[in-house]
Amino acid sequence: MGRSARSRLLFLAAVLAFAAFSPQPAQAASMPLLSSCQPRTDQTDSFSYRFCSGYVASFDGVQLDTDLTMPAGTTPSGGYPLIVMMHGWGGSKSYWETNDFCTTTSADACNYNNIWFAHRGYAVVTYTARGFHASQGYTHLADIRYEVHDTQHLGGLLVDAGVALPGIGVTGLSYGGGQAWLLAVLAFQVMKPDGTLESWRSPRGTALHIAAAVPKYTWSDLVDALQPNGRSSDGVLTPNGDRTNPIGIEKKSYVDYFYQSGLQTGRYASPGQDLSADITTWYAEISAGETPLQSNYAPGIIDQLVRYRSAYYQDSLIKSDVTNNTETPVFAPQGWTDSLFPESQAASMIEKLRTWDPSWPAYMYASDLGHPLADNNKFSEWRVINRAATAFFDLHVRHSGGADPAAAYQEQIVRCDSRAGQVYASATASGAAPGRVPFKSSELGHATVSAPTDSAAGVATDPIAFAAQHSSNGGCVRLNPAPPDTGASTSWTFPICADFTLLGEPALHLDATLLGTDAEINSRLWDIAPDGSATLVTRGAYRWTVSTDAASITNALLGSGWKFVAGHQLRIQVTQNDMPYLRLDNYPSSAVYNSMLLTLPTTASIGC
Numbered sequence: 105m106g107r108s109a110r111s112r113l114l115f116l117a118a119v120l121a122f123a124a125f126s127p128q129p130a131q132a133a134s135m136p137l138l139s140s141c142q143p144r145t146d147q148t149d150s151f152s153y154r155f156c157s158g159y160v161a162s163f164d165g166v167q168l169d170t171d172l173t174m175p176a177g178t179t180p181s182g183g184y185p186l187i188v189m190m191h192g193w194g195g196s197k198s199y200w201e202t203n204d205f206c207t208t209t210s211a212d213a214c215n216y217n218n219i220w221f222a223h224r225g226y227a228v229v230t231y232t233a234r235g236f237h238a239s240q241g242y243t244h245l246a247d248i249r250y251e252v253h254d255t256q257h258l259g260g261l262l263v264d265a266g267v268a269l270p271g272i273g274v275t276g277l278s279y280g281g282g283q284a285w286l287l288a289v290l291a292f293q294v295m296k297p298d299g300t301l302e303s304w305r306s307p308r309g310t311a312l313h314i315a316a317a318v319p320k321y322t323w324s325d326l327v328d329a330l331q332p333n334g335r336s337s338d339g340v341l342t343p344n345g346d347r348t349n350p351i352g353i354e355k356k357s358y359v360d361y362f363y364q365s366g367l368q369t370g371r372y373a374s375p376g377q378d379l380s381a382d383i384t385t386w387y388a389e390i391s392a393g394e395t396p397l398q399s400n401y402a403p404g405i406i407d408q409l410v411r412y413r414s415a416y417y418q419d420s421l422i423k424s425d426v427t428n429n430t431e432t433p434v435f436a437p438q439g440w441t442d443s444l445f446p447e448s449q450a451a452s453m454i455e456k457l458r459t460w461d462p463s464w465p466a467y468m469y470a471s472d473l474g475h476p477l478a479d480n481n482k483f484s485e486w487r488v489i490n491r492a493a494t495a496f497f498d499l500h501v502r503h504s505g506g507a508d509p510a511a512a513y514q515e516q517i518v519r520c521d522s523r524a525g526q527v528y529a530s531a532t533a534s535g536a537a538p539g540r541v542p543f544k545s546s547e548l549g550h551a552t553v554s555a556p557t558d559s560a561a562g563v564a565t566d567p568i569a570f571a572a573q574h575s576s577n578g579g580c581v582r583l584n585p586a587p588p589d590t591g592a593s594t595s596w597t598f599p600i601c602a603d604f605t606l607l608g609e610p611a612l613h614l615d616a617t618l619l620g621t622d623a624e625i626n627s628r629l630w631d632i633a634p635d636g637s638a639t640l641v642t643r644g645a646y647r648w649t650v651s652t653d654a655a656s657i658t659n660a661l662l663g664s665g666w667k668f669v670a671g672h673q674l675r676i677q678v679t680q681n682d683m684p685y686l687r688l689d690n691y692p693s694s695a696v697y698n699s700m701l702l703t704l705p706t707t708a709s710i711g712c
Contacts (some may be wrong), residue, residue: 137160170258184267186229186269190284191277196369197230201230204219227262236369250297250381256294275318282413285434290314291424299412321439328352353686355443356687359387386405389405395690435496447664467512476579514527515528543596544700551695553680561583561587582638584636604668606705625646626686634672
């Protein structure tokens with residue numbers, strides 16, 4: 105047992121000792137939800153359980169459409185270990201609710217749902233987030249003061265009712281996963297609507313805490329996730345820089361999609377009604393794009409996302425966790441191929457936690473999962489990940505059996521079929537990829553401009569367009585023939601002389617002459633087969649401004665796990681137009697590239 109684990113147990117012992125001498129309720133608090141419980145049976149797995157459904161008032165009176173799943177029989181004294189499962193944007197409580205252990209409709213819910221965990225002795229809360237479907241109110245966009253507080257309040261009510269133990273497990277996908285990260289760094293605290301912090305206690309005064317968190321394919325930094333400026337990284341080949349300055353490039357197809365889908369299943373505050381959740385106004389400002397004075401661009405939006413919706417920026421909470429030995433164990437499955445919330449969202453967060461405390465129990469599993477372009481329906485991979493997540497909860501929430509993940513970093517190779525790729529494990533972000541394979545060129549004649557379209561590659565590689573053509577799922581983008589360069593793009597192509605495996609975030613260095621005050625320099629990495637077909641391996645985005653960059657840039661592309669084969673070619677493409685995925689810059693610009701250096705982190709170096 106490490107120092108952090110021992111310290112955490114000592115802290116919990118102190119909390120329990122204090123609670124033993126504190127005034128206790130004479131009997132469990134009543135909760136109307138519990139009067140709705142009905143017996144049910146999973147016929148496939150021969151498992152009987154109780155299912156309760158109803159509305160529960162949150163801390164501010166907003167009614168939340170809530171379900172509770174428990175094992176059949178009598179609730180044990182003190183209650184069950186509790187897991188709260190949170191859905192994605194626009195979804196509802198039903199996402200994590202199934203009729204058997206392994207649903208065939210969603211790979212990430214196979215052996216990871218309300219029935220699965222109830223079978224293992226947990227009480228499971230699934231509820232619809234405020235502002236969506238049958239829950240009341242309007243969405244605050246995963247605000248630590250509202251949506252996150254809702255989960256904490258529900259947990260407290262169940263503890264007071266004698267249903268749940270005070271150490272709670274939380275998990276969620278996408279929108280729910282961002283909340284799980286925030287809950288993890290809050291740990292033993294709650295943030296009130298006025299932004300002040302206090303100890304997390306149930307309505308009757310019992311001290312609560314997050315015992316473990318499993319955020320699935322989600323964000324830790326919502327600014328970088330929705331509007332990357334190219335300065336974020338896992339810190340291996342390029343430094344992890346300032347993600348808020350300059351303002352990033354909007355992931356337009358995703359932002360458009362989520363705004364419209366939110367209108368269909370949810371409710372936004374009227375423009376100007378609530379400046380801390382003014383989503384319609386924010387959407388209009390972001391969609392308008394760059395302004396002459398970037399400091400006046402989308403006023404207040406960045407501050408709101410940083411302060412209340414991104415775990416990455418919660419330095420004071422993280423410091424408090426370390427100081428008080430209340431570090432929440434976290435296991436984060438994240439997608440290499442997720443064009444919305446890529447691997448760096450988990451990797452950089454875990455690196456940050458371990459900078460504060462090298463023994464922080466935080467783990468990442470990177471694979472081909474998440475939002476498109478990821479193929480999120482690979483049962484062969486999700487069964488393994490969900491088995492590890494279950495063991496993680498068993499260890500830290502149920503305190504019976506279970507285990508931590510095999511390594512701090514597990515990184516899986518992407519395959520373009522249904523088979524699971526090879527997994528590399530390491531104790532550090534760079535440990536599984538000690539090799540470096542560089543591709544360098546000073547070839548003349550490489551230039552780009554911002555005006556022409558790049559439709560040959562842009563539409564084909566857009567995750568929303570791709571998913572629309574593939575039953576709402578992602579997958580490998582393979583084009584035959586490879587897309588030609590237009591005035592907006594230029595490429596460097598290199599022969600692959602020996603097999604090697606990319607594992608991590610490539611670093612792209614460009615020396616160039618830029619004309620214009622502002623430009624977006626986007627990139628795509630292709631694997632070109634002998635038949636001329638091109639498979640997209642990964643991509644990147646970078647906002648280049650005269651005020652911050654002289655004649656060169658270095659940025660990290662999104663990470664990936666990919667095997668390059670001898671006889672193929674590697675092509676690195678730079679484009680100033682990656683529409684419809686990324687919003688086109690409002691201002692014209694052009695660039696002439698004097699040299700290019702692409703460095704790949706690999707599982708081993710090659711000798712040619």
